[in-house]
Amino acid sequence: MEGETNADTLPVLEARLEQAQLLKKVVDAIKDLVQDCNFDCNDSGIALQAMDNSHVALVSMMLKSESFSPFRCDRNIALGINLTSLQKVLRCAQNEDILTLKAEDAPDVVNMVFESADSDRLSEYDIKLMDIDQEHLGIPDTEYAATINMPSSEFQRICRDLTALSESVSIECTKEGVKFACNGDIGSGAVTLRSHTDVEKPDRNVEINLSEPVALTFSLKYLVNFCKASGLSDSVRLCLSNEVPLLVEYALSNNSYLRFYLAPKVSPL
Amino acid sequence: MEGETNADTLPVLEARLEQAQLLKKVVDAIKDLVQDCNFDCNDSGIALQAMDNSHVALVSMMLKSESFSPFRCDRNIALGINLTSLQKVLRCAQNEDILTLKAEDAPDVVNMVFESADSDRLSEYDIKLMDIDQEHLGIPDTEYAATINMPSSEFQRICRDLTALSESVSIECTKEGVKFACNGDIGSGAVTLRSHTDVEKPDRNVEINLSEPVALTFSLKYLVNFCKASGLSDSVRLCLSNEVPLLVEYALSNNSYLRFYLAPKVSPL
DNA sequence: CGGCTTGCTA
DNA sequence: TAGCAAGCCG
Numbered sequence: 001m002e003g004e005t006n007a008d009t010l011p012v013l014e015a016r017l018e019q020a021q022l023l024k025k026v027v028d029a030i031k032d033l034v035q036d037c038n039f040d041c042n043d044s045g046i047a048l049q050a051m052d053n054s055h056v057a058l059v060s061m062m063l064k065s066e067s068f069s070p071f072r073c074d075r076n077i078a079l080g081i082n083l084t085s086l087q088k089v090l091r092c093a094q095n096e097d098i099l100t101l102k103a104e105d106a107p108d109v110v111n112m113v114f115e116s117a118d119s120d121r122l123s124e125y126d127i128k129l130m131d132i133d134q135e136h137l138g139i140p141d142t143e144y145a146a147t148i149n150m151p152s153s154e155f156q157r158i159c160r161d162l163t164a165l166s167e168s169v170s171i172e173c174t175k176e177g178v179k180f181a182c183n184g185d186i187g188s189g190a191v192t193l194r195s196h197t198d199v200e201k202p203d204r205n206v207e208i209n210l211s212e213p214v215a216l217t218f219s220l221k222y223l224v225n226f227c228k229a230s231g232l233s234d235s236v237r238l239c240l241s242n243e244v245p246l247l248v249e250y251a252l253s254n255n256s257y258l259r260f261y262l263a264p265k266v267s268p269l
Numbered sequence: 270m271e272g273e274t275n276a277d278t279l280p281v282l283e284a285r286l287e288q289a290q291l292l293k294k295v296v297d298a299i300k301d302l303v304q305d306c307n308f309d310c311n312d313s314g315i316a317l318q319a320m321d322n323s324h325v326a327l328v329s330m331m332l333k334s335e336s337f338s339p340f341r342c343d344r345n346i347a348l349g350i351n352l353t354s355l356q357k358v359l360r361c362a363q364n365e366d367i368l369t370l371k372a373e374d375a376p377d378v379v380n381m382v383f384e385s386a387d388s389d390r391l392s393e394y395d396i397k398l399m400d401i402d403q404e405h406l407g408i409p410d411t412e413y414a415a416t417i418n419m420p421s422s423e424f425q426r427i428c429r430d431l432t433a434l435s436e437s438v439s440i441e442c443t444k445e446g447v448k449f450a451c452n453g454d455i456g457s458g459a460v461t462l463r464s465h466t467d468v469e470k471p472d473r474n475v476e477i478n479l480s481e482p483v484a485l486t487f488s489l490k491y492l493v494n495f496c497k498a499s500g501l502s503d504s505v506r507l508c509l510s511n512e513v514p515l516l517v518e519y520a521l522s523n524n525s526y527l528r529f530y531l532a533p534k535v536s537p538l
Numbered sequence: 539c540g541g542c543t544t545g546c547t548a
Numbered sequence: 549t550a551g552c553a554a555g556c557c558g
Contacts, residue, residue, distance in 0.1 A: 085455035092430035092458065095539065109456060120463050120475070121423075123430070127456040301550090422541090 011102040011111075012075050013041050015068040020099035020114055022067075022232070024090040026258055029229035030059045031083040033222075033260075038078040038132050039110075041103070045071070045256070049137055057222050058245070058261040060139060066254035079103060079110050080132035089125045097123075139261070144239035144247070146173040146214045149207040150193060152236040152250065156227035158191045163220045165189045168265055172215040173240060178208060182220070203234050214240045216264040223248070226260040280380070281344050282310050282372040284337040289368035289383055291336075291501070293359040295527055298498035299328045300352040302491075302529075307347040307401050308379075310372070314340070314525070318406055326491050327514070327530040329408060335523035348372060348379050349401035358394045366392075408530070413508035413516070415442040415483040418476040419462065421505040421519065425496035427460045432489045434458045437534055441484040442509060447477060451489070472503050483509045485533040492517070495529040 017023060030050075037050040045064040051057065065071040089112060093099060097114040109126040116122075158180050162169050166184035173179075181190035195208040229250045230236070239247040245261040252258065286292060299319075306319040314333040320326065334340040358381060362368060366383040378395040385391075427449050431438050435453035442448075450459035464477040498519045499505070508516040514530040521527065 082455070088433040088455065089458070091433065092460075094426075120465050121460065123458065123460040125434070125456060125458040128454075 012077060012105045012107075013073045013079075013101065013103040015041075015046065015065075015071045015073070015101045017068055017099045017101070020090065020093040020097040021095060022063075022252070023099060024087075024093060025229070025232050026061060026063075027083055027087050027090055029226070029232070029258065030061070031087055032225055032228075033057055033059055034083060036080065036082050036130060036132055038080050038134055040076070040078050041073045042076040043073050046101075049139075051135070051137070052222075056219070056263050057225075058137065058139070060259040060261070061257070063252070063256045064254050067252065067256045075105060077103060077105070077107065078132075078134065079107065080130040081110065081127060082130060085127050089127055092123055092125065094121075142239075142241060142244060142247075143211075144244075145210065145212045145241040146178075146239070147209040148173060148178050148238040148240075149205065149235055150178075150238070151204060151206075152227070152230040152233055154193070154206075155236050155238070156224075156230045159220055159223045159227055161191070162189055163224055167220055168217050169220050169223065170215060170217045171238070171240060171246070172213075173208065173210060174213050175208065175210050178206070178238075205235075214242055216240055216242065216246065218246055218262055218264055222260075222262050226262070229258050229260075232258060280371040281346060281374045281376075282342045282348075282370065284310075284315065284334075284340045284342070284370045286332075286337055286368045286370070289359065289362040289366040290364060291332075291521070292368060293356075293362060294498070294501050295330060295332075296352055296356050296359055298495070298501070298527065299330070300356055301494055301497075302326055302328055303352060305349065305351050305399060305401055307349050307403055309345070309347050310342045311345040312342050315370075318408075320404070320406070321491075325488070325532050326494075327406065327408070329528040329530070330526070332521075332525045333523050336521065336525045344374060346372060346374070346376065347401075347403065348376070349399040350379065350396060351399060354396050358396055361392060361394065363390075411508075411510060411513060411516075412480075413513075414479065414481045414510040415447075415508070416478040417442060417447050417507040417509075418474065418504055419447075419507070420473060420475075421496070421499040421502055423462070423475075424505050424507070425493075425499045428489055428492045428496055430460065431458055432493055436489055437486050438489050438492065439484060439486045440507070440509060440515070441482075442477065442479060443482050444477065444479050447475070447507075474504075483511055485509055485511065485515065487515055487531055487533055491529075491531050495531070498527050498529075501527060 033052040034050040037048055040047045048061040050059050093114045096117050100113040102111040107129060109128055112125045114123040162182045166182035169180050169182045171180055177192055177194040179190055179192045193206045195206055197205045226248045233250040237249040245263045248260040250258045302321040303319040306317055309316045317330040319328050362383045365386045369382040371380040376398060378397055381394045383392040431451045435451035438449050438451045440449055446461055446463040448459055448461045462475045464475055466474045495517045502519040506518040514532045517529040519527045
């Protein structure tokens with residue numbers, strides 16, 4: 001009997017994240033693109049997919065169950081959350097806090113508990129949930145013509161720098177390297193990175209895998225936005241094919257990831 | 270004869286404060302609550318008492334004569350000062366400056382001199398005084414049902430965090446701990462601190478003295494305002510009794526202090 | 539890693 | 549003028 005009583009109150013979802021920071025950074029990185037979205041929870045982890053308002057960009061986050069310890073999700077549930085509210089609550093976490101997410105079956109709220117490392121402080125928040133029409137998008141598992149791995153800080157720097165000159169950037173990839181170029185009223189700019197690997201400084205590596213040359217143009221505003229995720233990973237992967245959205249991927253531990261897709265600009269040539 | 274001449278110009282008040290910073294921080298902390306007020310000077314020190322415009326909060330500052338070196342006040346005088354003016358002048362002090370306050374008998378102005386520590390810089394300001402009707406308030410020396418000592422930074426953090434969710438907070442104190450809880454449109458939040466003392470980190474201690482459990486609700490806006498005084502002291506003391514204003518006290522050296530009182534919200538139960 | 543100071547935006 | 553955010557320093 002005690003078991004049953006316990007089962008009644010046992011949340012359907014219970015996920016403990018050693019670093020509340022991780023979720024905080026994810027939300028900081030996406031909340032300018034997406035206002036409200038579902039966190040889809042099942043036994044494999046917590047996933048989020050959403051398009052930005054103008055339907056040019058798409059965010060796809062996957063936090064695998066292995067990124068939590070422990071992780072339990074007895075039923076598939078979708079937590080519809082306003083990201084501004086979530087961000088407000090995550091700001092209440094201290095940097096080293098441990099976060100536990102909990103939700104009941106058919107929940108009205110998601111419960112978030114922050115524990116200080118030494119456990120003498122416990123903060124608990126409930127965020128009200130909302131019903132969100134899920135436009136779940138099957139993202140085809142594309143074979144990309146070009147894949148670039150580079151330091152995320154370098155990509156961020158390039159995007160920021162070029163923003164000073166233009167609203168869009170062309171990314172041109174050959175076997176030898178990748179060229180970010182733009183053209184604007186005050187002049188033009190281009191940053192070229194050569195493919196190189198250095199065993200001494202692996203975090204500075206630029207690796208290029210290419211089956212055919214690619215050249216595409218993208219909105220810098222969005223790319224700069226994606227780069228807010230730089231704090232999540234030292235490196236970023238860019239995947240391109242002609243006439244297909246760019247994939248910008250930040251890999252996290254345990255095969256978790258944060259991905260952004262961005263449709264190319266139709267070039268007026 | 271020379272002595273008499275000298276006596277004519279000798280100020281009635283002369284108070285030298287090693288850290289101009291102290292007064293600057295005090296004024297910064299209270300000037301959003303109070304615009305104009307009297308600094309009551311007598312041989313025991315300089316005191317200030319004022320209610321905020323809405324008569325919900327009360328500020329009480331006491332700078333004991335021992336906090337000055339030297340301190341001399343030959344007659345009781347009240348210096349009616351506009352705090353915005355005072356703040357402007359105090360901004361002219363550099364961080365390590367020494368401040369000397371001077372006033373004549375029945376003064377029109379208060380004179381403030383800032384000396385740099387190495388004495389190669391001297392600034393002098395006169396602030397015009399104003400007549401302020403003194404509504405001097407006898408504050409009863411209450412025995413509180415609950416007294417909490419905690420790091421001032423932690424109290425500040427809690428008040429700021431909860432502001433994201435609501436305009437008011439309930440403070441609930443039991444022997445085991447103190448719980449700050451609130452409820453708002455986006456959800457609810459609660460921070461619980463356990464009473465604990467750690468000889469290693471005394472500045473992290475949370476000490477609770479309680480004669481009976483207390484639960485009261487207060488405006489977060491005011492509490493956040495009080496917390497501007499956090500820079501004056503590493504710890505803060507909260508004193509609560511049911512149906513009595515909360516006392517938030519920042520203790521300074523030499524038994525000087527800055528105290529805030531805040532009437533509880535009438536709970537709509 | 540945390541706190542503080544400065545600058546920017548509302 | 550006040551509140552929020554980013555960058556720098558300890």
